[in-house]
Amino acid sequence: MHIVACIKQVPDTTQVKIDPETNTLVRAGVESICNPYDLVAVEAGVRVAEKYGGKVTVITMGPPQADSALRQCLSLGASEAILLSDRAFAGSDTLATSYTLAQAVNKLNATEPVSLVICGKQAIDGDTAQTGPGLATWMDYTQLTYVVEIIEVADGFITVKREVEGGTEVIRGKLPALLTVELELNPVRYATLPELVRSLRQEIKVLGAKDIGGEPERYGLKGSPTSVKQIFAPPPHGGGKVFETASDSDKVIEDFLSTFFEKESSILSEVLSSDGSDHAQEQ
Amino acid sequence: MPKNSKGREIAEIIPAKCIGCERCLAACPVPEAMTMEGGVAIIFPEVCIGCGRCFDACPTEAIIFERVRKKKAAKPEAAGAAEAAASVDGHKGVAVFIEVYQGHGAEVSWELMGKARELADKLGTQVLGFLLGHNVKPVAEEAIAHGCDTVYMADSPAFQVYLSKLYGRAVAKMCQQVKPEILLLGATAMGRDLSGVVATILHAGLTADCTGLDIDMEKRLLLMTRPTFGGSIMATIVCQNQRPQMSTVRPRVMKLPRRDPGRKGEIRTLDLGAQADSLPQVIEFMPKAHEVGGVDITKAPVLVVVGKGACDSRHLPMLEDLARLLGGAVGCSRAVVQAGMLPYVRQVGQTGKTVAPSIYIGVGVSGAVQHLVGMQGSDRIIAINTDPHAPMMQIADYALVGDYLEVVPRLIKGIEARLPSLKGVSS
Ligand SMILES: Cc1cc2nc3c(=O)[nH]c(=O)nc-3n(C[C@H](O)[C@H](O)[C@H](O)COP(=O)(O)OP(=O)(O)OC[C@H]3O[C@@H](n4cnc5c(N)ncnc54)[C@H](O)[C@@H]3O)c2cc1C
Numbered sequence: 001m002h003i004v005a006c007i008k009q010v011p012d013t014t015q016v017k018i019d020p021e022t023n024t025l026v027r028a029g030v031e032s033i034c035n036p037y038d039l040v041a042v043e044a045g046v047r048v049a050e051k052y053g054g055k056v057t058v059i060t061m062g063p064p065q066a067d068s069a070l071r072q073c074l075s076l077g078a079s080e081a082i083l084l085s086d087r088a089f090a091g092s093d094t095l096a097t098s099y100t101l102a103q104a105v106n107k108l109n110a111t112e113p114v115s116l117v118i119c120g121k122q123a124i125d126g127d128t129a130q131t132g133p134g135l136a137t138w139m140d141y142t143q144l145t146y147v148v149e150i151i152e153v154a155d156g157f158i159t160v161k162r163e164v165e166g167g168t169e170v171i172r173g174k175l176p177a178l179l180t181v182e183l184e185l186n187p188v189r190y191a192t193l194p195e196l197v198r199s200l201r202q203e204i205k206v207l208g209a210k211d212i213g214g215e216p217e218r219y220g221l222k223g224s225p226t227s228v229k230q231i232f233a234p235p236p237h238g239g240g241k242v243f244e245t246a247s248d249s250d251k252v253i254e255d256f257l258s259t260f261f262e263k264e265s266s267i268l269s270e271v272l273s274s275d276g277s278d279h280a281q282e283q
Numbered sequence: 284m285p286k287n288s289k290g291r292e293i294a295e296i297i298p299a300k301c302i303g304c305e306r307c308l309a310a311c312p313v314p315e316a317m318t319m320e321g322g323v324a325i326i327f328p329e330v331c332i333g334c335g336r337c338f339d340a341c342p343t344e345a346i347i348f349e350r351v352r353k354k355k356a357a358k359p360e361a362a363g364a365a366e367a368a369a370s371v372d373g374h375k376g377v378a379v380f381i382e383v384y385q386g387h388g389a390e391v392s393w394e395l396m397g398k399a400r401e402l403a404d405k406l407g408t409q410v411l412g413f414l415l416g417h418n419v420k421p422v423a424e425e426a427i428a429h430g431c432d433t434v435y436m437a438d439s440p441a442f443q444v445y446l447s448k449l450y451g452r453a454v455a456k457m458c459q460q461v462k463p464e465i466l467l468l469g470a471t472a473m474g475r476d477l478s479g480v481v482a483t484i485l486h487a488g489l490t491a492d493c494t495g496l497d498i499d500m501e502k503r504l505l506l507m508t509r510p511t512f513g514g515s516i517m518a519t520i521v522c523q524n525q526r527p528q529m530s531t532v533r534p535r536v537m538k539l540p541r542r543d544p545g546r547k548g549e550i551r552t553l554d555l556g557a558q559a560d561s562l563p564q565v566i567e568f569m570p571k572a573h574e575v576g577g578v579d580i581t582k583a584p585v586l587v588v589v590g591k592g593a594c595d596s597r598h599l600p601m602l603e604d605l606a607r608l609l610g611g612a613v614g615c616s617r618a619v620v621q622a623g624m625l626p627y628v629r630q631v632g633q634t635g636k637t638v639a640p641s642i643y644i645g646v647g648v649s650g651a652v653q654h655l656v657g658m659q660g661s662d663r664i665i666a667i668n669t670d671p672h673a674p675m676m677q678i679a680d681y682a683l684v685g686d687y688l689e690v691v692p693r694l695i696k697g698i699e700a701r702l703p704s705l706k707g708v709s710s
């Protein structure tokens with residue numbers, strides 16, 4: 001079985017610091033990592049391949065430096081890696097991104113037909129969770145999002161457990177299928193030394209728009225219906241009143257409560273009058 | 284103006300303003316002159332030819348470029364504009380996809396109906412409801428009571444259970460027939476699963492998790508604002524050339540409109556000719572324990588959120604008391620889940636739940652970026668922390684500096700003393 005895992009390189013948000021002066025994020029010089037959900041996707045693919053036989057190809061669309069994320073996935077057991085890198089892809093929104101990935105999967109289908117595509121639930125930077133459903137739709141594959149367990153892959157079908165509103169469901173669909181996976185699906189293994197060595201030596205296939213064919217006007221900025229018009233700083237949250245409780249805690253907390261109950265009386269009465277059955281209550 | 288070693292005046296990126304949209308890259312004529320690193324565009328000074336096209340393309344003023352040029356580079360948007368105008372023409376109305384659970388419309392759909400009403404009034408057009416399901420006429424009537432003018436309803440046993448492709452094709456077909464200019468969906472598990480399918484079939488633009496929706500009256504465009512980078516930057520996204528302009532919005536972000544049972548509207552039945560797909564097949568549904576009489580932190584009007592600084596199970600009952608006093612629930616940071624004190628369903632943040640309570644009380648939560656993204660929509664934020672410089676204390680409306688073991692018991696006592704009078708006033 002040929003399994004494809006789609007991965008995205010993202011800024012390591014744990015390194016992002018808040019500048020206390022301006023209250024903005026300091027983002028210069030932040031390193032890139034593989035999207036945490038996508039490592040789970042790769043692991044899931046490798047586990048399926050180990051259990052049922054087959055191999056995993058990892059694909060990313062990104063700048064040349066994204067090859068480090070691909071190498072990490074190789075070290076986790078993926079067999080092959082493809083980097084989709086081309087200026088033509090710059091400025092892709094999720095429609096163009098999923099189209100580009102679909103072209104790459106189509107290309108793989110021509111030689112080694114793909115049964116399963118696995119994406120992360122969301123990327124921690126763009127955070128739209130739209131790429132997976134987009135790719136499933138371009139490919140006309142069975143779409144199974146928010147997967148928390150892969151129960152069985154057999155005879156051209158896959159059965160998974162997925163998160164839905166108010167619970168989880170077990171659902172069975174036909175292959176080829178596209179999954180998007182939750183973090184709790186499976187822990188990610190540590191790479192062994194031989195795998196690490198292999199991952200560093202292995203060649204990564206780099207493909208551009210011409211290599212994967214498709215309609216040029218569907219790539220990059222041209223193929224992206226959304227565009228960022230402007231950015232602005234969010235309105236500061238309230239007055240940011242500070243209460244130092246260390247010295248005379250009884251009095252300071254009384255002061256706080258008086259201020260709070262006076263200034264926020266409308267919110268408080270709304271909260272306290274809201275119908276308990278509508279909302280969560282500690283049982 | 285920076286120069287490279289060849290003395291050429293070049294462009295420079297201001298990383299704090301760059302949002303990684305890659306418009307500069309798409310505009311740059313020299314392949315090796317720019318790339319992305321850590322989500323920020325970078326320019327290689329020795330390769331940059333100083334043409335300034337990146338500067339023209341940047342929507343966020345994140346590029347410094349001052350040299351006077353002979354002519355301004357053409358804007359990349361110009362391409363395909365004629366074709367676009369044709370596809371925009373003839374689309375009218377603000378549509379809401381109405382989610383149905385166990386025979387009832389989801390609250391988020393009514394919240395969106397309220398927002399759609401506001402947008403439609405600005406545009407001088409109708410609010411439309413897109414409704415799929417089986418025996419859902421009562422839901423259509425509810426939609427009208429919440430501000431919908433015309434409900435397009437496809438009532439069929441085929442739509443009894445939600446399936447991505449089946450629903451996606453049906454909603455896309457509705458869009459092709461009805462031609463709304465805007466389509467709003469809840470950013471729920473179903474809405475997020477569905478919206479990507481519909482947008483892809485229609486080749487439409489889709490903006491995720493908007494917290495603000497408004498209209499650019501001059502251009503008749505939907506302005507979709509969403510927080511990025513942990514809420515420290517708000518990005519306004521537009522979709523110029525494709526219709527409908529699609530957007531998802533999380534529950535409890537928009538205000539629930541007042542229900543008016545006497546309101547008049549129209550229900551039109553559409554036959555989409557949908558056949559019940561035999562596959563995929565839902566074999567089993569397991570309701571989540573915490574939503575059957577348990578705790579759903581996304582619905583609590585008040586949330587007391589426990590952080591590492593208050594991660595001590597001996598004192599958890601005290602924090603639960605505080606929550607209960609205000610009719611709220613207890614959530615936590617990831618650090619507390621990792622310590623094993625509370626289950627994952629209580630986690631607030633990027634990899635946990637997104638919450639927007641009326642009152643958020645963070646107890647010993649530092650306010651890491653991944654936490655902040657999950658709670659920035661809260662109406663009022665109270666933070667209790669020994670460290671006045673913790674990020675959570677910076678964004679809090681009320682920052683209580685001190686040990687939570689000192690602060691919380693006094694809060695409980697003070698609130699208990701005040702509640703009777705407040706409850707008396709409100710009832
Ligand atoms: C500030 C800002 C706001 C944006 N808002 C929107 C928006 O509202 N709508 C929109 O359409 N676009 C938006 N974009 C663009 C969007 O971030 C990119 O299209 C991105 O390539 C994919 O979207 P995502 O990061 O949300 O990924 P998601 O859709 O959240 O990713 C889900 C999964 O898809 C796979 N995947 C995603 N990207 C890649 C890739 N490049 N290569 C391989 N696999 C991948 C991974 O498995 C990933 O886990 C925005 C960009 C910025 C900078």
Ligand SMILES: Cc1cc2nc3c(=O)[nH]c(=O)nc-3n(C[C@H](O)[C@H](O)[C@H](O)COP(=O)(O)OP(=O)(O)OC[C@H]3O[C@@H](n4cnc5c(N)ncnc54)[C@H](O)[C@@H]3O)c2cc1C
Nearest residue numbers: 590591592616617618632633634635647649651668669687
């Ligand atoms: C990919 C990724 C995803 C993540 N997703 C999430 C997520 O969804 N949700 C989440 O919360 N985190 C998430 N994290 C983790 C996040 O980066 C932080 O590590 C975490 O939020 C810290 O939790 P904390 O604030 O409880 O603990 P800490 O950062 O350790 O903060 C403890 C705070 O308590 C204060 N304190 C100590 N003693 C006292 C006292 N006696 N009284 C009062 N205050 C006291 C301290 O001053 C400090 O500010 C994620 C990280 C990564 C890498």
